[in-house]
Amino acid sequence: MNTIACYKVVPDAQDIGVNSDGTLNFDKARMILGEYDLMAIEAAVSLAEATDGKAMLLTVGDESLNDSKLIKAALSRGAAELYSVIDPALTSADAFQTASVLAAALDKIDYDLVICGEGSADLYAQQVGTLLGSLAGLPVLNSVGKLEEKEGTLVVERVLENEIEVLEAVLPAVVSVTTDINLPRIPQMRDILAAGKKPHTIWSLADLGDLPASPVVTVSTKAPESVERKHIVFESDAQENIDELVSQIRALG
Amino acid sequence: MTTLNKVWIIGESLESYSALAAVGRRLGGTVEAVWIGGAAEAQNLTDCGADAVLVIAKPEDALLEDYLGAFIDAIGTEEPDAVLCATSKRMRLMAARMAATVGTRVMNDSTRIWVEDGSLFAEHMVFGGAAFSVEKAQMIPHVPAVALLAESLLVNEPAGEGVPAGVALSELPSDPKASGFKLVERKPRTVEAVNLTAARRVVSVGRGIQNKEDLAIIEDLAAALEAEVGCTRPIAEGQDWMSRERYIGVSGVMLKPDLFVTIGVSGQVQHMVGAAGAKTIIAINKDKNAPVFKQVDYGIVGDLYEVVPKIIETMKA
Numbered sequence: 001m002n003t004i005a006c007y008k009v010v011p012d013a014q015d016i017g018v019n020s021d022g023t024l025n026f027d028k029a030r031m032i033l034g035e036y037d038l039m040a041i042e043a044a045v046s047l048a049e050a051t052d053g054k055a056m057l058l059t060v061g062d063e064s065l066n067d068s069k070l071i072k073a074a075l076s077r078g079a080a081e082l083y084s085v086i087d088p089a090l091t092s093a094d095a096f097q098t099a100s101v102l103a104a105a106l107d108k109i110d111y112d113l114v115i116c117g118e119g120s121a122d123l124y125a126q127q128v129g130t131l132l133g134s135l136a137g138l139p140v141l142n143s144v145g146k147l148e149e150k151e152g153t154l155v156v157e158r159v160l161e162n163e164i165e166v167l168e169a170v171l172p173a174v175v176s177v178t179t180d181i182n183l184p185r186i187p188q189m190r191d192i193l194a195a196g197k198k199p200h201t202i203w204s205l206a207d208l209g210d211l212p213a214s215p216v217v218t219v220s221t222k223a224p225e226s227v228e229r230k231h232i233v234f235e236s237d238a239q240e241n242i243d244e245l246v247s248q249i250r251a252l253g
Numbered sequence: 254m255t256t257l258n259k260v261w262i263i264g265e266s267l268e269s270y271s272a273l274a275a276v277g278r279r280l281g282g283t284v285e286a287v288w289i290g291g292a293a294e295a296q297n298l299t300d301c302g303a304d305a306v307l308v309i310a311k312p313e314d315a316l317l318e319d320y321l322g323a324f325i326d327a328i329g330t331e332e333p334d335a336v337l338c339a340t341s342k343r344m345r346l347m348a349a350r351m352a353a354t355v356g357t358r359v360m361n362d363s364t365r366i367w368v369e370d371g372s373l374f375a376e377h378m379v380f381g382g383a384a385f386s387v388e389k390a391q392m393i394p395h396v397p398a399v400a401l402l403a404e405s406l407l408v409n410e411p412a413g414e415g416v417p418a419g420v421a422l423s424e425l426p427s428d429p430k431a432s433g434f435k436l437v438e439r440k441p442r443t444v445e446a447v448n449l450t451a452a453r454r455v456v457s458v459g460r461g462i463q464n465k466e467d468l469a470i471i472e473d474l475a476a477a478l479e480a481e482v483g484c485t486r487p488i489a490e491g492q493d494w495m496s497r498e499r500y501i502g503v504s505g506v507m508l509k510p511d512l513f514v515t516i517g518v519s520g521q522v523q524h525m526v527g528a529a530g531a532k533t534i535i536a537i538n539k540d541k542n543a544p545v546f547k548q549v550d551y552g553i554v555g556d557l558y559e560v561v562p563k564i565i566e567t568m569k570a
Binding site for chain 1 (some may be wrong): 293300316318326340341343345346348349350352353354356358359360362376378379380381383384385386387388389390391396398431432433434435436437438439440441442444461478490497498511512525526527530532533534535541546547548549550551552553554555556558563564566
């Protein structure tokens, strides 16, 4: 079974600062692979390995994708090749635009199953996989916690709030996997070295078609205003401090 | 224009509809509840606060996903201006499928939603809680806005007054369309019933706790405070010491308790944002430089293994 895992390159949340006007500052944020996309990559690689297929990677974004460290970080996780759609117009592509570009890219690749993560590590809108499947006209499912081939059929387990559905999929299909479907492998030095030699195909939007406008626009992105707090911190756990704390708790009613 | 013309509401459970209808009434002139399931169940929705109940008949055992096509077709014929969905895994799939079909994206995990100058606006958390984005759905003919409403929005929505009751029930076409997935079996999933969003008091534990067994003292404290227990992500996902239902963080759980007590929590934004709406925040941490102390009303610098039993004892005295 030939699989494709989609991933997104995102700014590392730990390094995002806040400007005085509440907008976010990305100056110090290095770009990394989306944390939840690592499970999609692992799922695509392990399913391909188990079925003598090929695992591939697909990503869309701007020039920041074309960083050799990021490419190696992705390809060192077991996939055979990488397809990137790189275009300046994709810098702030939203979920709909991203899914549209992914769908156009899928037309150029031969595959049985596309796997997306639960959500991107930056916007976490948890919809690109489903939008992609729908736009590509393929069967699509979210919240998949297990993928297995049984006698030529793909069997998936879908983890819902109060039940697990076991389903058989008609291929090709698109699924989004949960964050606990697997524990992503940690690439070894030889994997990282080998990653540099794997094929990498780069397309621009000109190769795929126009970027559609999105009917939903982001008006603002700002850090929440911090709530005024009392900031009374006792530097020891002396009984009088505990008494004071408890009396404050009791005063809350 | 301060409201939309027609708003549809849809949820996976009957219980979600009165809050959905209350939000719908705030946003739209006409609110129609759509139910995919049995007509008998839909009878329970005639007093939910919507102006009408529309039913897409689905046999009990059939996959909801096989009826999404009928729902999406109905959007095309009935033309609601917005579709508001209660959040669940199924509804996430459903919302994104309908959004893609009409050519838009979902306004996901909306913690606030309102109409301004005839457009629908919604706010949701991004960058792991570091920020909130405001999204605007430009009202384009035949492109309804699709929004998933966060649990915290629904539980805090005031009930509407003078809402219609005993409204008519009508059926929409309900031809199944194969989703491409065939149900083999359903397995029950035992999850802990915990509703942090509704809790008035929450005690949250982080990595300062050293062993799973030690959670007992946290539970004792929660009992003394009559609080629910939550945790940071590593406790639920890395260590598996507590169920995922209890973790407060990027999952989007937004709490507005009267009291939020953190124990051994460093104070990362991803966790603390979930409790930013708490009236009073108390932290216990042995590191006096922990970021958490910048975000509290009261703090005690000390070893949780000593502080927590002392608090419990003092509470009981």
